[in-house]
Amino acid sequence: MWQLLGENASEIIALCALGLTSYQAYISRAHNRLSLKPHLTRFTHRSRQPDHGVLVFEIMNNGVGPAFINSFEILLDGKRVQNLDGALQKALGQRQSNSTVATLGDDYAMPAGEKREILILAISLSDGEDLSGIEETLKRFDLIVEYQSVYGERAKLDTRTEKPIVNQ
16 A cells, blocks of 8 residues: 555645645635625715705615626616606605705726715705604615626615615
8 A cells, every 4th residue: 555655646746736726726716706795785864954954865885896787776666767856856745855866877887985875865844844754755765776796796785675774
């Protein structure tokens, strides 16, 4: 047996080196996938002034890699919205408001750490009124963003299934 091992030592060492190299390549690839993984999340913050309130809805990529946007949809009561300004007017009724709206194109690449304000809504409030009623109205809207990593791994931000992070 020792003679067999001695005669084939170089082949055994080569096989061990090949096995370890393959394992190291596998571990390295897994690490690279994780180190370039995006993660989109949403964030809502609000502020109240004496006569108006401001609600800001933003999405951010708090992952470590870029998010390549495949699709960006806004829904009102489950139906796709083509014109967010018009849909906001419909949902808010006669309330006086100003809004700034942004959408992400289907070919947008959102770098890691970037924040995008999707909606900034300034709305007039009467004395003692707070923003909770407006926030309830805005819950009729949903956002669905499908995106992928550099490696083509797909993910989705869907506000119908996720709870928002709110900062007051």
